[in-house]
Amino acid sequence: MEKLPEPAAGLPDLTYTADCRARVAFEVLANRWDSVVVFTLGAAGRPMRPRALVARIGGISPKALNEALRRLERNGLVERRAYAEAPPRVDYALTAAGTALLTPMRAMGTWAAQYADDVLDAQDRYEAR
Numbered sequence: 001m002e003k004l005p006e007p008a009a010g011l012p013d014l015t016y017t018a019d020c021r022a023r024v025a026f027e028v029l030a031n032r033w034d035s036v037v038v039f040t041l042g043a044a045g046r047p048m049r050p051r052a053l054v055a056r057i058g059g060i061s062p063k064a065l066n067e068a069l070r071r072l073e074r075n076g077l078v079e080r081r082a083y084a085e086a087p088p089r090v091d092y093a094l095t096a097a098g099t100a101l102l103t104p105m106r107a108m109g110t111w112a113a114q115y116a117d118d119v120l121d122a123q124d125r126y127e128a129r
Contacts, residue, residue: 025104028075033060033068035105038077038094042102047081047093077101 029035040056041048048056054065069092072078077098083089094102 025101028077029101029105031068031071033057033064034072036060037065037068037072038098038101039105041078041092041094042099042105047091049089049091053092072098 029038036057037053040053044056050062050065050069053069054060054062057065060068069078069080073080073092076095078092079095081091081093083091
């Protein structure tokens with residue numbers, strides 16, 4: 001396999017991109033709703049119940065939210081808290097890993113604000129060929 005250029009100072013040598021651990025970050029948020037849920041929990045700054053998340057996010061079904069929350073819990077980005085009450089109550093909060101993800105997500109948002117129109121224009125040109 002061809003060796004990649006030397007990494008920038010302080011970064012690991014990722015000779016085999018299939019083994020690149022950075023891929024984990026992209027795969028964790030590859031689903032449409034996962035990053036929205038993480039960002040919404042981060043913006044709230046407190047645990048939220050599923051119904052409140054649906055209301056705050058808008059456009060997400062309870063089923064899609066539940067699936068996103070399960071994926072995020074599996075990946076260690078959110079913590080599910082169940083309370084022994086009647087009726088049962090559950091809320092979700094970001095873990096330390098989920099909170100740490102907000103910084104690169106904000107950087108991606110900055111990138112999107114600057115380049116989204118360019119990307120959409122390129123897609124239109126590509127489709128017009």
